[in-house]
Amino acid sequence: MKTVSPLRVVVKALFLFLLANLLFAWFKPPVGRLSIYNWWLPGRERFPFEEAENIYKGYNIPIFEDLDANFSAHRVSAERKQPDEYRVFLLGDSSIWGAGNVPTDTLAGQLERMDLRTCDGRRIRFYNLGFPKSFLLKDLLVLERSLPYEPDMVLWFITLYGLTPSEIEEADLLAPHLSDINRLADAYGLRNYGRGFEHASFWERTIVGRRMTLKRGLLIQLFALPWAATGIDHVFENVSWAGNQTTGTTYLGQYHSTDDWKKLRRTFMMDVIEAGHTMAANTGLVFVNEPIYIDDGDSPRYNVMYPKWAYDLYREYVRSWMNEKHYPYADLWNAVSPAEFTDSPLHLSAAGEYQFAAELAPFIQDYSCANP
Numbered sequence: 130m131k132t133v134s135p136l137r138v139v140v141k142a143l144f145l146f147l148l149a150n151l152l153f154a155w156f157k158p159p160v161g162r163l164s165i166y167n168w169w170l171p172g173r174e175r176f177p178f179e180e181a182e183n184i185y186k187g188y189n190i191p192i193f194e195d196l197d198a199n200f201s202a203h204r205v206s207a208e209r210k211q212p213d214e215y216r217v218f219l220l221g222d223s224s225i226w227g228a229g230n231v232p233t234d235t236l237a238g239q240l241e242r243m244d245l246r247t248c249d250g251r252r253i254r255f256y257n258l259g260f261p262k263s264f265l266l267k268d269l270l271v272l273e274r275s276l277p278y279e280p281d282m283v284l285w286f287i288t289l290y291g292l293t294p295s296e297i298e299e300a301d302l303l304a305p306h307l308s309d310i311n312r313l314a315d316a317y318g319l320r321n322y323g324r325g326f327e328h329a330s331f332w333e334r335t336i337v338g339r340r341m342t343l344k345r346g347l348l349i350q351l352f353a354l355p356w357a358a359t360g361i362d363h364v365f366e367n368v369s370w371a372g373n374q375t376t377g378t379t380y381l382g383q384y385h386s387t388d389d390w391k392k393l394r395r396t397f398m399m400d401v402i403e404a405g406h407t408m409a410a411n412t413g414l415v416f417v418n419e420p421i422y423i424d425d426g427d428s429p430r431y432n433v434m435y436p437k438w439a440y441d442l443y444r445e446y447v448r449s450w451m452n453e454k455h456y457p458y459a460d461l462w463n464a465v466s467p468a469e470f471t472d473s474p475l476h477l478s479a480a481g482e483y484q485f486a487a488e489l490a491p492f493i494q495d496y497s498c499a500n501p
Contacts (some may be wrong), residue, residue: 148387150335157334160343161197165350170357174232175257177349183364188352192345193267194305196274202349204252205256210279215497218258218275220268221286224419224475225259227482229365232257234479239486240493248498256280263291263475265401266322267302270309272405279418282413282497284489285405288421288475289435289443290380293396294322305329305342317404380434388440399450405454413500415457415492418447420465420485422474432474457496464488 166172176199180187192198200206210216219225219237227235233242237257246254256278258271268285275283296476307328313319332338356362384393406414421431421440430436444460451458469481477485 150337153336154291154334159197161192161195161199161346164198164200164201165353166202167204167207172200172207172355173356173362174204174238175226175235175362176203176260177362178226178261179363184348185189187361187364188356188359189362190345190348190352192263192342193262193302193348194342195346196270196306196435198346198349199260200274202353203256203258205258205275205278213251215247215253215281216279217253217282217284217493217500218254218278218280219255219284220275220285221259221284221292221419222263222288222475223259223261223473224477225286226257226261227259228261228363228473228476230477230479230482231360231365232362234482236485236489238475238480239479239482240490243486243490244455245494245501246492247454247494249501253493253497259286262302263288264294264302265291265398266310269304269313269401269405269408270302273309273408275314276409276412280412282415282493282500283409284415284417284493285402286417286419287447288419289440290475292398292443292447294398313404317400317407319400319404319499320398322398323356381436381439381474384436384439387442390439393439394442397446402455402456406454412456413496415459415496416451417458417489418444418462419462419475420477420481421462422467422470423463425467432472459489459492461485461488 164321176193177189179187180339184190201500202484205218217240225236225237228239232238235257237255240255247253258275260267260271265287268291272283272285303322310322314321324463329338336343381393383389402416429438431440440462444462448458448460465477465481469478469484470476471478471481
């Protein structure tokens with residue numbers, strides 16, 4: 130009887146493990162496309178996201194670094210466009226994703242329940258492609274990836290915060306997509322937003338190097354069954370404003386008055402908006418300035434995020450810029466009553482989402498009739 134050498138077993142196992150890592154890094158397999166969603170279990174209503182401490186309660190985990198995994202888990206990747214469907218995608222930040230709300234109470238969910246129709250009788254269907262980060266380049270990546278799913282109209286929601294670069298958002302969102310960002314920069318003449326980041330090394334592309342992303346991708350699959358059984362995709366807590374809503378922020382802290390307006394304006398990522406418009410030239414792309422909390426007192430700020438002088442100049446500048454470019458644009462900054470904001474100047478209650486949807490719906494119907 131032939132004896133088994135433990136050393137040989139270990140050496141072979143190490144060799145196979147090394148080989149698997151090398152092949153994985155070399156061929157870069159799109160593992161995010163492997164999904165039990167949309168064939169065994171239904172697709173999610175929105176992209177996976179949850180705070181780290183709540184992932185096992187919310188049956189969810191963010192995996193934005195793998196856009197394949199996001200789209201594979203979303204119902205948009207399974208629902209073939211029907212002849213009687215007018216398809217609308219919503220791009221934006223956490224307020225569009227619907228922080229604090231169940232999917233049916235988000236903006237997309239509220240609009241879907243209104244059963245809107247185009248002038249030729251097609252049903253207007255809404256797909257929530259928001260993700261909880263205010264950063265235009267993130268939306269541009271999602272927009273490009275979404276176009277094969279044949280939208281008739283894309284609503285791109287913007288706000289002052291997302292229009293200005295942020296080192297935190299850049300680190301979280303740009304680094305994993307540096308190759309795509311550089312490709313888009315070359316194609317559309319964008320500024321060098323990827324500066325300071327390095328391309329993933331060969332080691333970082335191996336199984337070991339991508340272990341955290343692979344783990345998150347596996348968890349998304351494991352969460353599919355409890356999510357489908359319960360409908361829970363987020364830990365919902367009763368949140369409300371606490372304390373003074375116009376103090377305690379450092380955002381725009383380096384800009385003190387109208388004297389700093391030109392310096393602030395130069396940071397605006399208008400080149401990204403232009404890139405999106407060119408990219409979606411065959412799709413109706415509409416920009417919407419999303420609602421904010423508006424303090425009705427004597428404070429020099431509308432809320433903890435926005436000084437009045439900066440936000441007023443931002444609104445006027447963006448309105449004029451959009452008109453000059455002839456880009457469809459709706460400024461709904463004051464469409465929601467202050468009582469319907471929850472834990473930030475951008476997050477809405479279910480009632481606030483309904484108010485927003487009610488203001489937006491006529492604009493959508495008018496645009497869909499003018500652009501069938």
